[in-house]
Each structure stands twice: as C-alpha cells, then as structure tokens.
Amino acid sequence: MGFLQNFLNKFFKNLFKKKSHLKLGLYGPPNGGKSTLANRICKDWLDEEMSSVSNIPHETREIQIKEQINIKNDKGKELTFNLVDTPGIATKIDYEEFIKKGMKEKTAKKRAKEATKGVIEAIKWLDDMDAVSVVLDATKDPYSQVNITIVGNLAARDIPVLIIANKVDLKKANINKIKAAFPQYEVIGISAKYGKNTKEFYERLFKLVG
C-alpha cells in the first residue's frame, strides 16, 4: 500500500513538476549546520540571510523557504531552485537540556514543544523534495541511526542525495569517517560558516539535479 502510494505521489509530482519549482531540502540532525549553509547560499547568491543560527540545538523549529535562488557556474550554466531549510531531526527532545544551556524553564518547555512539531513537519516535507543535501557535522560520529534513517528514507523515495560533511574548518573534523559510513553517496567537505569549498558544493548541485 505504501509502495503504491509512493508511486502515485511520485508520478503526479513528476507530471506537474516545473524546473523553476525545484525544491532543494537541507536535512540532518540538529546543529549540523543546515541553517548556516542556507545562509551561506543566500549570502552568495541573494546577498541576504535566511535563517537564524545558534549553538543551542533546535534553533530552526519551522520550515524556512527561500524561493527562486538562481546559481550559475563558470561555464554559464544556471540552476534555479527553492531552498528549504528544515528543523533538525532527532529521536529525543528534553526541555531540561535547554535549561542546562541557560534557558528559563518556561522558555525551554516552549522550545521543546516547538521542536517536536518541527521534526514532524520536516518528516512530512520529505515527500515534497526534488533533491536533498544531508548536512552532517564532520566532527561527530556519522553512524547515528537518525542519519541512517534519513538517508535510507530518501533512497526509498528515489530522491537524489548529496551528503555534506560540514565544519571541516575544525581540527576534529573527519570527512573520511562520513565517506566510510555512506559509501554509496557523494560526500563533500565544506565549512558553511567560512565558505570553504562552497564552489565545489555548487558544482555538485548542478550534477545532482542538472
């Protein structure tokens, strides 16, 4: 039943899909740098920011969309897409963790509640994506089940995936570990914060959806 539903969804989506409405989703666990990358893309091509960023997990608790981003490469090729920055996907959310980061109880509880809704929203949006960049923190263990579940789900839906090993500016970053965890996917190391290797990232986007 699930298979049939997926097939029909994909069939009708492809039937009415226009290139100008291509949706590129940024998915991944909290604090991987999805919003930092979204801001980097928007700064590079629109000269403006998109999302707020923070060291406290679950800063992005609602889907953020920036429409009609047009990127160009050295060969004059152009790509227009709608960028979708999603809340970090987690299997647990505890307001006490936010209190430990200095938040008041009421604010922490509100943040936790919004964060749970954000995860649900992010999962529901998976079906709407035409391509996804899974943004992982290259300093952390990539073998988390959340990462594996996200990537496995995208594969099951035939959505093209590019894995971003973010934060390569940090000493602890280990891109090879991420490559070993996801050998069947293209992995690119970048620093969204400092703009390192973003040119190669844009080239990979052309390959991903071009």
Added chain:
Amino acid sequence: MVTFQFVPHHEIEDLSSAKRVNKLLNIVKQNKIVLLEGRLRKEEETDLIEITMEEISKSKFKGIELSVIYPEKDKFSGVKKVRQGFVNMLLGDRQGLTIIGPASVVKKIEQNPDNIELFTQEVRKSRKRNKR
C-alpha cells in the same frame, strides 16, 4: 535495573505499519529496551520518529534512542542477495537487530559499525554502563 524485552519478528509481521510502531513504542514507554528481531521498513523507521515526537509533545515521555545492526548486503553473493530480497519482501526483514530504548534510560547508543555500545543514564549519582 535495566529491562530488555525481545520481540520476535513473527509478533509484528501481520500488523499494519501503524500497529507495529505503536506496539514497539508502548513497550519503550514502560521503560523497557526493545530488542526487535530484524528491522522495520524504512518508512516505518521514520514513522517511529514522527510518532515519538507526537508522544513527547503530549506527555512526559522524553523520546527514544534507536539503533539498527544490519549485515552489509554487499557481503552476500548474487544468488543469496536475490533470495534474501525475496524472503524479505514476503515475510519482512528478519536480518539484523533493532534496539529501541527510552531516552530516560538510554543515554546514547554508539554504533561503530558492527559493534554496538549502549550507555545508560546516570542513576542516583552512580554511573551505569552496559557494553554489548
């Protein structure tokens, strides 16, 4: 004390996706760690995360820690791979083991990748650590 509950695959194979996820989550909500024979379908793993979030927002439940140990398909030969795929399609995926623990009990599960370490939460200032 940490309680593990083994769930053989035949106990969930006739259930709908929603009932499978709810059955496992109900055990976890009793503060037990589920050891499921095999694995859920990929979309069911996402459903598990989604329903977990719904449970967190309406109760004191803090969520889950989830890990799946799964034999690499590349290690199978061609014939075995096809045969396994056919069996999985008919009966569900009985390969591997799925571990689902309540976040109030399980601090983290590290997978590296064939070896799993399960760390439990600190209880009354004494640190408990179970290694598998």
